[in-house]
Amino acid sequence: MARITLDHLAHAYKANPRNAEDYALKEINHVWSQGGAYALLGPSGCGKTTLLNIISGLVRPTRGRVLFDELDVTDLSTESRNIAQVFQFPVVYDTMTVRENLAFPLKNRNVPRDRTARRVEEIASLLDLTRVLDRKASNLTADMKQKISLGRGLVRPDVAAILFDEPLTVIDPHLKWQLRSTLKEIHRALDITMIYVTHDQTEALTFADKVVVMHDGAVVQTGTPEELFERPAHTFVGHFIGSPGMNILPCRVEGSTAFVGNTMISLRRVYRTLSDGEHIELGIRPEFVRLQPKGAGLPVQVRRIDDIGRARIARVEMNGRSLAASVPDGISIEGREASLVLDPKHVHIYANGHLVAGEANGGQTS
Numbered sequence: 001m002a003r004i005t006l007d008h009l010a011h012a013y014k015a016n017p018r019n020a021e022d023y024a025l026k027e028i029n030h031v032w033s034q035g036g037a038y039a040l041l042g043p044s045g046c047g048k049t050t051l052l053n054i055i056s057g058l059v060r061p062t063r064g065r066v067l068f069d070e071l072d073v074t075d076l077s078t079e080s081r082n083i084a085q086v087f088q089f090p091v092v093y094d095t096m097t098v099r100e101n102l103a104f105p106l107k108n109r110n111v112p113r114d115r116t117a118r119r120v121e122e123i124a125s126l127l128d129l130t131r132v133l134d135r136k137a138s139n140l141t142a143d144m145k146q147k148i149s150l151g152r153g154l155v156r157p158d159v160a161a162i163l164f165d166e167p168l169t170v171i172d173p174h175l176k177w178q179l180r181s182t183l184k185e186i187h188r189a190l191d192i193t194m195i196y197v198t199h200d201q202t203e204a205l206t207f208a209d210k211v212v213v214m215h216d217g218a219v220v221q222t223g224t225p226e227e228l229f230e231r232p233a234h235t236f237v238g239h240f241i242g243s244p245g246m247n248i249l250p251c252r253v254e255g256s257t258a259f260v261g262n263t264m265i266s267l268r269r270v271y272r273t274l275s276d277g278e279h280i281e282l283g284i285r286p287e288f289v290r291l292q293p294k295g296a297g298l299p300v301q302v303r304r305i306d307d308i309g310r311a312r313i314a315r316v317e318m319n320g321r322s323l324a325a326s327v328p329d330g331i332s333i334e335g336r337e338a339s340l341v342l343d344p345k346h347v348h349i350y351a352n353g354h355l356v357a358g359e360a361n362g363g364q365t366s
C-alpha cells in the first residue's frame, strides 16, 4: 500500500518535443494518498491511459518522476512496482476454475495455501462469486469473467495500488450500477489505493472520493464530486460533468455586474482583476437557472421541455447558443418567448476557461 506522487511528470510520444502541443501529457504534479479511491476522468484521447501506463511502468515518462511513498519507481519495471491492474477486457485462464484463477496471483508469490484459500473466499464473497468458485471459467459469461479479473486484481493484500482501466466496459448495462457500488464497498473493506480510469462521469462520481478531471493532456481539476459540481475550476469541468452540463455564456464583467448582451446580472463577488485581452464567460448549472414567462431576466426562445423524472428541463436558445434551465412546478409558457432567471449564488466567472475567484464584498477572496 502506498502514497503515489507524480512529480513534474510529462510525456510526449514524439521525439524532441518542443511546445505544449507535442505532449500527450502536460506537466502534472499530484499526490494520490494511501488508501484513497480516485477516478481519472476525461474524454477519449485526453491522456488517461498514458498517465495510467506511466504509473504502472508500461510507459517511461519523458520528464519527471513517479514515487511510491519515498521510493522513486520511475525506472522500475511493472513487475517490480507491486501493483495490480484490471483492464477493459477479462484476463482469465479459461482452463482453470474460478477459485484457481483468483488464487493464481497469490500462488505465484508463494503465499501459504491456507492464507490463499481464506483470501480467495473473502474476495469471492465481496464479488458474489462464491457459488461459481468451482466452475471452469470458460463456461461463464463475459460479465462473470470480468468479475474474475476484478477479483484477481483485488486478491493481493500487499499491493501498492490497484489500477482499473475502464473495467466495466464489457459489463451488461443493468449490472453496471450494481458493480459500481460493489467496487466502492470493496474499497472501504480493503483500504488499498485505487485509481479508476473512465470517460463515464457516473462511474467516476460513484466510485471515487476524489476525481481527477483531465482535458487535452492536462489535469484541469481535482476534487470531490461535490466540488466538481458546485465549483468547477474550468469551463470544461462544468460542461463535462453534470447532465445536462453547465451553461456557459460569453459576457463582460464590471466590478460585481456581468453583462450578457443587454442583460445585467448582479454577481455575489467583485471581479477587479480581469484584463481586456481575456475571454470572459459566465457559467451556471441548469439546476440554478429558472425558466420564467417573458419578463425580467435573459430573453430566450424555448425549443422544448423534457421531463426527466425528478425535474423538468427546458432546452432554450439565446443568440444561437443552446442553454438548459429548470422549469419550476406550476410554470407554463405560452409560445416560444421566455426568460431565464439566474441564482447569483451559483454564478461563476471564467477567464480563458479558468475560474476566477473574485473578491467577497468585504474584500476577501472566496
Ligand SMILES: Nc1ncnc2c1ncn2[C@@H]1O[C@H](COP(=O)(O)OP(=O)(O)OP(=O)(O)O)[C@@H](O)[C@H]1O
Residues within 6 Å of the ligand: 013, 024, 042, 043, 044, 045, 046, 047, 048, 049, 050, 051, 199
Ligand atoms: N503509443 C502511442 N504513440 C503515439 N501517440 C499515442 C500513443 N498512445 C496514445 N497516443 C496519443 O496520446 C494522446 C492521449 O492518448 P491516451 O490513450 O492516453 O488517451 P485516453 O484519454 O486514455 O483515451 P482513450 O480513452 O481513447 O484510450 C492521444 O492523442 C493519442 O492519440
